[in-house]
Amino acid sequence: MKKNRSNEIEIVVIDDEQDVLELIEYILAKEGYKATGFLSTDYVEQFLEEENPAFLIVDRNLPGMEGSQFVSHLRSKGYELPVIFLTAKDGDKDILDGFEAGGDDYMTKPFKPQELVARIKALLKRSGIIQYNKLRYRDMVLDCQKQELNVDNSQVSLTNLEFKLLTTFIKNSHQTLSRDFLRDEVWEDDGSFNDKTINVALNRLKKKIDPLDRKHYFTPVWGVGYKLS
Amino acid sequence: MKKNRSNEIEIVVIDDEQDVLELIEYILAKEGYKATGFLSTDYVEQFLEEENPAFLIVDRNLPGMEGSQFVSHLRSKGYELPVIFLTAKDGDKDILDGFEAGGDDYMTKPFKPQELVARIKALLKRSGIIQYNKLRYRDMVLDCQKQELNVDNSQVSLTNLEFKLLTTFIKNSHQTLSRDFLRDEVWEDDGSFNDKTINVALNRLKKKIDPLDRKHYFTPVWGVGYKLS
DNA sequence: GACATTGTTATCAAAATGTTTCTTTTCTGA
DNA sequence: TCAGAAAAGAAACATTTTGATAACAATGTC
Structure with a gap:
C-alpha cells in the first residue's frame, strides 16, 4: 500500500534455487537496490499488494505455478511493474511465451551479472522509476x-x-x-x-x-x- | 513532440547492409508497422525531427558514426524514443556499451524475427505507445x-x-x-x-x-x- | 427537450510568502 | 576589553497566491 520510506528501489526476485537467489540478491544489493527473494510464487502477490515494489525478476521453472503463467496472472490483475524473466528455458518458443505473458525482457541462464544490472537499469529508466534530476x-x-x-x-x-x-x-x-x-x-x-x-x-x-x-x-x-x- | 497522426506506428531502422534492412522492413511491415530504413546515420536526425517516429532499431557497425555513439548523441539531444540495438557485436563489453549509450534493448545477429517483434512490442507497451488493457x-x-x-x-x-x-x-x-x-x-x-x-x-x-x-x-x-x- | 458532461465563476479556506518589530549575535575600533 | 553599530535571527502579523467547493453556464448527446 505504501511506498518504501527510504530512497531505495525495491526488487522482488523469484527463483527456486536458493543459491541463485542469493547470488542475485547479492548483485542487486551491491548496486544499491533492496532485494527481496522468494523461492516460489506463493505470497508474492500479497507482497506486491502490501509493499508495492518497483521491479520483478522471475524464473520460469518454479514449484507450483510456472513463472510466465504467474506473470500473466499478475498482468491480468492490472499489475504493470516491469518484469524480467531470468531462466534456463532458452528455446525460441520459450522466449516468445515469456513476452506473450507480459514480460519486459528475457534473459537466459547462465547470465552475466553486469548485463542483468544494465537491463534492469534500462527498464527502470524506461518505466520512469529512475529519475536523473x-x-x-x-x-x-x-x-x-x-x-x-x-x-x-x-x-x-x-x-x-x-x-x-x-x-x-x-x-x-x-x-x-x-x-x-x-x-x-x-x-x-x-x-x-x-x-x-x-x-x-x-x-x-x-x-x-x-x-x-x-x-x-x-x-x-x-x-x-x-x-x- | 506529437505522435504521428495516422494509427500506424513508425519505426526507423538503421543498418548498412541493404538486404538486412529489407528483411527487417519486411518483418515490420508484416506486423503492421510503418518502417523506414536508412543505410547510415546521415539524415536520420533530420528525419526524427520531421516525422517523430515511435521507435528506433539500430545496428552498431555503421559507416560514418558508430551506432551506440549515434544513440548517445540522440539521447544528449533529448530524444527519448525507445531504441533496440540489433548488431553482430556480441561481446560482453559491447552489450554494456549499448545500454550505456542509452539503448533500451540489445539483440545480436543472427536474430529471430519473432523475438525482435516481441521485444519491440514489449518496449512499445512499456513506453506507453501501445495501451495496456x-x-x-x-x-x-x-x-x-x-x-x-x-x-x-x-x-x-x-x-x-x-x-x-x-x-x-x-x-x-x-x-x-x-x-x-x-x-x-x-x-x-x-x-x-x-x-x-x-x-x-x-x-x-x-x-x-x-x-x-x-x-x-x-x-x-x-x-x-x-x-x- | 432532458440529461450528462465539461467549463466558468465566485467564495472561502489554507498555504506560502513578505513585512515589521524586537531580540540576539557578531564585528569593529577606541 | 568593551561599547556601540551593523547584521542576523525569531516571532508575530499582513498580504498574496493557490486550492477546494459549490453553484451556475455552456456544450454536446440521445
Missing part, C-alpha cells in the same frame, strides 16, 4: 521531478521557494552566495525587496530541514550572504 | 478497453475526461504531474484555459472514486499540481 548534499537528496527532499531518508516537504533556494545552494555548494546573487537567482528581483526577506526565507528553510539545528547546513557569511557547510 | 493502483483497477474502473471490487463509472485523467496519473504514478503537463496530456491545450478547470476536474474525480475522502489517492503539490500517494 537528483541533487545530493551530505545526507540530503533532492528529487527535482517530484519536488521532494529527503533528509537522512525521511521525507521533508518544501515549498516552491524553499526548494528553489535549496537547489540554488546545492548547485553552488562550493561558494558563498551573496544576497544579491540569491535575489537574482531565486527571486527574480521585482525591484522593491525587503532586506530581511532572504533572511526569513532561509531561516524557514533551515528550520524545516534541520529543526533541532544539529547539522548546521548553512553558515551565514557576515555582511554577504550564506554558504553551505 | 489494465492498470492498477492500490485498490483501483482500470480496464482501459471497457473504460471501467473498479475500486475495491466495486464498479465506479467515470466520464471520458475523468478516465483519461486517472489513467494519466496511474501511468505516471512515480512523479508529480504539473498542471502544464496535465493540460498538454489530458486536455489538448486549446489555448484558452481557465486556471481552475484542472482543480475542478480533479476534485470531481476524487469525489467519485473516494466519496468519503478516506483513502487520499491524490496529494496536491502546492503551486505545481498533484501526485498519487
